[in-house]
Amino acid sequence: MVMKKIVFSVMLAAFALPAFAQDTTRARALILPMLQEISPGPAGEVLADCVLAAATADELATLSAATGPSREVGALITTIVSRPAALNCVNAAS
Structure with missing residues (x-):
C-alpha cells in the first residue's frame, strides 16, 4: 500500500513538473525586463x-498568466x- 502511494506521488510530480517549468519560464520573461530597469545586467537576472x-x-501562475x-504585477x-x-537569496548570490 505504501509503495502504491509513493509511485502515485512520483507520477503526479512528473506530470506537474512541465507545467511548473512553463509557468516559471513565462513568469521570468515577464519580470526580467521590469527588474532590469531597477538592476541592470546580471544583478537583474x-x-x-x-x-x-x-x-x-499561485503567484507563479498569476505572473505567467499576465499579458x-x-x-x-509590480505590486506582486x-x-x-x-x-x-x-532577500536571503539575493544576499547569497552577491
Whole structure:
C-alpha cells in the first residue's frame, strides 16, 4: 500500500513538473525586463531568479498568466521580493 502511494506521488510530480517549468519560464520573461530597469545586467537576472524562487505556486501562475507589465504585477513582485527568502537569496548570490 505504501509503495502504491509513493509511485502515485512520483507520477503526479512528473506530470506537474512541465507545467511548473512553463509557468516559471513565462513568469521570468515577464519580470526580467521590469527588474532590469531597477538592476541592470546580471544583478537583474539574480533578482528575477530570487523572486521566482520565493514565489508561491499561485503567484507563479498569476505572473505567467499576465499579458504584460502592470501595476498589479509590480505590486506582486514587490510583495515577493520583500520576503526573507527572496532577500536571503539575493544576499547569497552577491
